[in-house]
Amino acid sequence: MSKNLTSRAEDYSKWYNELVVKADLAENSGVRGCMVIKPYGYAIWEKMQQALDGMFKDTGHQNVYFPLFIPKSYFSKEASHVSGFAKECAVVTHYRLKNAEDGSGIVVDENAKLEEELIVRPTSETIIWDTYRKWVQSYRDLPLLYNQWANVVRWEMRTRLFLRTAEFLWQEGHTAHATKEEAIKEAEQMMHVYADFAQRYMAVPVIKGTKSEAERFAGAEETYCIEALMQDGKALQAGTSHFLGQNFAKAFDVKFANREGQQEYVWATSWGVSTRLMGALIMTHSDDNGLVLPPALAPIQLVIVPIYKGEEQLAKLDAHVAPLIAAFKKRGVSVKYDNRDTHKPGFKFNEYELKGVPLRIAIGERDLENGTYELARRDTLTKESVAADAIYDRVDALLEEMQQSLFDRALEYQEAQTVSIDDYASFKAHMNDKGGFVLAHWDGTAETEERIQEETKATIRCIPLDAPEEEGVCIYSGKPSKHRVLFAKAY
Amino acid sequence: MSKNLTSRAEDYSKWYNELVVKADLAENSGVRGCMVIKPYGYAIWEKMQQALDGMFKDTGHQNVYFPLFIPKSYFSKEASHVSGFAKECAVVTHYRLKNAEDGSGIVVDENAKLEEELIVRPTSETIIWDTYRKWVQSYRDLPLLYNQWANVVRWEMRTRLFLRTAEFLWQEGHTAHATKEEAIKEAEQMMHVYADFAQRYMAVPVIKGTKSEAERFAGAEETYCIEALMQDGKALQAGTSHFLGQNFAKAFDVKFANREGQQEYVWATSWGVSTRLMGALIMTHSDDNGLVLPPALAPIQLVIVPIYKGEEQLAKLDAHVAPLIAAFKKRGVSVKYDNRDTHKPGFKFNEYELKGVPLRIAIGERDLENGTYELARRDTLTKESVAADAIYDRVDALLEEMQQSLFDRALEYQEAQTVSIDDYASFKAHMNDKGGFVLAHWDGTAETEERIQEETKATIRCIPLDAPEEEGVCIYSGKPSKHRVLFAKAY
Numbered sequence: 015m016s017k018n019l020t021s022r023a024e025d026y027s028k029w030y031n032e033l034v035v036k037a038d039l040a041e042n043s044g045v046r047g048c049m050v051i052k053p054y055g056y057a058i059w060e061k062m063q064q065a066l067d068g069m070f071k072d073t074g075h076q077n078v079y080f081p082l083f084i085p086k087s088y089f090s091k092e093a094s095h096v097s098g099f100a101k102e103c104a105v106v107t108h109y110r111l112k113n114a115e116d117g118s119g120i121v122v123d124e125n126a127k128l129e130e131e132l133i134v135r136p137t138s139e140t141i142i143w144d145t146y147r148k149w150v151q152s153y154r155d156l157p158l159l160y161n162q163w164a165n166v167v168r169w170e171m172r173t174r175l176f177l178r179t180a181e182f183l184w185q186e187g188h189t190a191h192a193t194k195e196e197a198i199k200e201a202e203q204m205m206h207v208y209a210d211f212a213q214r215y216m217a218v219p220v221i222k223g224t225k226s227e228a229e230r231f232a233g234a235e236e237t238y239c240i241e242a243l244m245q246d247g248k249a250l251q252a253g254t255s256h257f258l259g260q261n262f263a264k265a266f267d268v269k270f271a272n273r274e275g276q277q278e279y280v281w282a283t284s285w286g287v288s289t290r291l292m293g294a295l296i297m298t299h300s301d302d303n304g305l306v307l308p309p310a311l312a313p314i315q316l317v318i319v320p321i322y323k324g325e326e327q328l329a330k331l332d333a334h335v336a337p338l339i340a341a342f343k344k345r346g347v348s349v350k351y352d353n354r355d356t357h358k359p360g361f362k363f364n365e366y367e368l369k370g371v372p373l374r375i376a377i378g379e380r381d382l383e384n385g386t387y388e389l390a391r392r393d394t395l396t397k398e399s400v401a402a403d404a405i406y407d408r409v410d411a412l413l414e415e416m417q418q419s420l421f422d423r424a425l426e427y428q429e430a431q432t433v434s435i436d437d438y439a440s441f442k443a444h445m446n447d448k449g450g451f452v453l454a455h456w457d458g459t460a461e462t463e464e465r466i467q468e469e470t471k472a473t474i475r476c477i478p479l480d481a482p483e484e485e486g487v488c489i490y491s492g493k494p495s496k497h498r499v500l501f502a503k504a505y
Numbered sequence: 506m507s508k509n510l511t512s513r514a515e516d517y518s519k520w521y522n523e524l525v526v527k528a529d530l531a532e533n534s535g536v537r538g539c540m541v542i543k544p545y546g547y548a549i550w551e552k553m554q555q556a557l558d559g560m561f562k563d564t565g566h567q568n569v570y571f572p573l574f575i576p577k578s579y580f581s582k583e584a585s586h587v588s589g590f591a592k593e594c595a596v597v598t599h600y601r602l603k604n605a606e607d608g609s610g611i612v613v614d615e616n617a618k619l620e621e622e623l624i625v626r627p628t629s630e631t632i633i634w635d636t637y638r639k640w641v642q643s644y645r646d647l648p649l650l651y652n653q654w655a656n657v658v659r660w661e662m663r664t665r666l667f668l669r670t671a672e673f674l675w676q677e678g679h680t681a682h683a684t685k686e687e688a689i690k691e692a693e694q695m696m697h698v699y700a701d702f703a704q705r706y707m708a709v710p711v712i713k714g715t716k717s718e719a720e721r722f723a724g725a726e727e728t729y730c731i732e733a734l735m736q737d738g739k740a741l742q743a744g745t746s747h748f749l750g751q752n753f754a755k756a757f758d759v760k761f762a763n764r765e766g767q768q769e770y771v772w773a774t775s776w777g778v779s780t781r782l783m784g785a786l787i788m789t790h791s792d793d794n795g796l797v798l799p800p801a802l803a804p805i806q807l808v809i810v811p812i813y814k815g816e817e818q819l820a821k822l823d824a825h826v827a828p829l830i831a832a833f834k835k836r837g838v839s840v841k842y843d844n845r846d847t848h849k850p851g852f853k854f855n856e857y858e859l860k861g862v863p864l865r866i867a868i869g870e871r872d873l874e875n876g877t878y879e880l881a882r883r884d885t886l887t888k889e890s891v892a893a894d895a896i897y898d899r900v901d902a903l904l905e906e907m908q909q910s911l912f913d914r915a916l917e918y919q920e921a922q923t924v925s926i927d928d929y930a931s932f933k934a935h936m937n938d939k940g941g942f943v944l945a946h947w948d949g950t951a952e953t954e955e956r957i958q959e960e961t962k963a964t965i966r967c968i969p970l971d972a973p974e975e976e977g978v979c980i981y982s983g984k985p986s987k988h989r990v991l992f993a994k995a996y
Binding site for chain 2: 041043044045048049050051052053056057059060076077078079080081082083084085086087088089090096101102103104105106107108109110111112119120122131132133134141144145148154160164165167169181183356
């Protein structure tokens, strides 16, 4: 197949949009802002889900399921949450359709109007805390460590596949604790879990930190986040974990009797990652030839393509490859043999390059005679000849090597694109010309943050966890500052 | 814990409702008709999902994800589908909320009215076939063998946890084929997959068959189903698989070029099972002591409860049990050690009985001395003493035995409750007094079917696949009939 993919240098944004569609990951649907996740894209998402779900369970969490709909009045209960979330929402007002009297089709039955409108969940804190009230009486009932995999809807005006869609898939963890310390520890733990997942599975290096007040989740006292840097120098927030204090417990009256028998409000966290991670994965590693997938998340890790003339040669290759496939599968390698007779090898090579399959074996009659295979790797586009008896070990080694090398390359890029800047003119110029991460001093006020955003489009991505104490002055206001924060333009 | 569970004999329906809540499976939410699936209930559902998903993939299917919302106009396109599905639906009419001008809370922003209303999917044929039009051009693009795990909403007026809820979780397979034969084969295959799952994992015996025209899915040419019989003599439809003919392809103009280059409409199937299976699972096996779970779907297969006095004894037992747990886990047994000091052993025994944990080991100081364990099984409530060195094999054997014995018991019940009846008076009396499955002759008309339902509340559950050819006369009309069909009152 011919790729016809716009290059990154030419138009990064166009490259991304084309790649998502051409690599068969997702496409826009007939419903404004909602995507269809195609089999190949969904297979990657399933691998992400599986790894994350295992990590959540290893840290003591269980899955649950709460309703899709939230009564409108629930949103009014937590003051800051309402302004953050109850705005651009899908609102269900009726529960019946009927045939139009003039025979023109179906219409909404005005007699079936809900007494109270239902909101399609944009996030589930409100309905979950309304339920936790019934589940928590005593300190013995705590902690509640629950997570749900669900779809949510936020009526975004400008949407892009995976990065910003009206409906998206995610997981949302919602935990309840007896003490503030325990809740903070949980919120921090989940940030670390997300970072670990991003780095080990996605091969995406991230900066861990906390959000400025202006960037915090609506209703949170602290938002922890992981931030990744894309190849165009823009940051992407890849996961957030919130310490919610007692805000939702107070809003929904969730109290518990402590060991001394006194009533206290419960402490909360919530944390989530979404199909947006697909965007981060795609944009971190892929190139002008198409997708590049880390082996840990690749639905197909190895593709085998026969090179042949005529049915007889193909039959011979089929017979030779069958035990090879069985052996790879047994070793846990996810392998595909593409012996479609409707497409030429060159077409197939292009297709699997576009789809980011990490390794490819091409095998023809001459290879059979020589006892070798031609093994190609997707990230470097290099080829090597491997002796037949060494192929299994070599494939294992290369898959491991690629996983590490994709991470190393991305980390090298991120480090190269992270600079410290101390004056505002340079800051503006840098944001305008190069982008990337900029470590700069900030006076800690929302006013300065807003001005900088207005003038440069850069936002504070986070206050890095490991930011060293350092006397300095705010690049914008010149007021004193104790540590640098991380600025970038962001998705 | 004290169970306080209504007995089945006293009030079967009340028993079920109480059990679902007391066994911590699910509860009603603050949103009319929508349930909260609690961690223990969700863990069972996850086990079901995992097994089914594996079976779908083994039969060549891949997962995808289509939008939650469907434009209203899509429903008008398939004539019979609209009357079946586009009625009791949640309708999204607006996409924004705002603060009320009088400060009374939040209200729907009337300026944010959708041009076309969106329906929360009650099932996804319409949006999927609208998309398949773009995915299918040639016979080379076929078949499409896709499935999605999703939530759907049908505005049911009378709801019951798991059995009938406004929102429920399910999977829906949607396949596209080049020929009628292939599509029929697919629909039949998925009925067999569902039956296999129900029998092997849920230990629920089912009758396979096809639906009468009146009971068919809206838009289907044939509906295959599996029907189970609950302990109160009522049937429960546990899964359906539909041969949709070319109805959706014609409605959404999905054509392909066949090998001869001619344009043909594509053939379709769809098939689904839902959280309703949880209801079937609960009602088939459970008893007046609570839930009884088949080992294959039990989140906890074995619970170990220490019997002790004082911390010293407990510490000794803890130390003894640790390697036991590790060994069980290694053997793939999902085991829980409940050494909570806040509850007495009797309370714990009751709790795990209520939750249907298949096996329980109680272990005290005397057992340590004797080198034995007391092993209790949930289904028969019997206990045995097992020598310490035989415990692993015995647990494995018992788990296997229970899985089989639950199925055998349920099958025995189903067979005992299935009778052939040849006159309408007996039929009416039987349906009124005993219920169960009744095999009877039917003249094949919708009129007769409707009358029988009006007069007896029994419906035709299915025309069994294995119904032998047999000359007879319809119990209602006396007209000739060629085989018996399966009647029952149903959930």
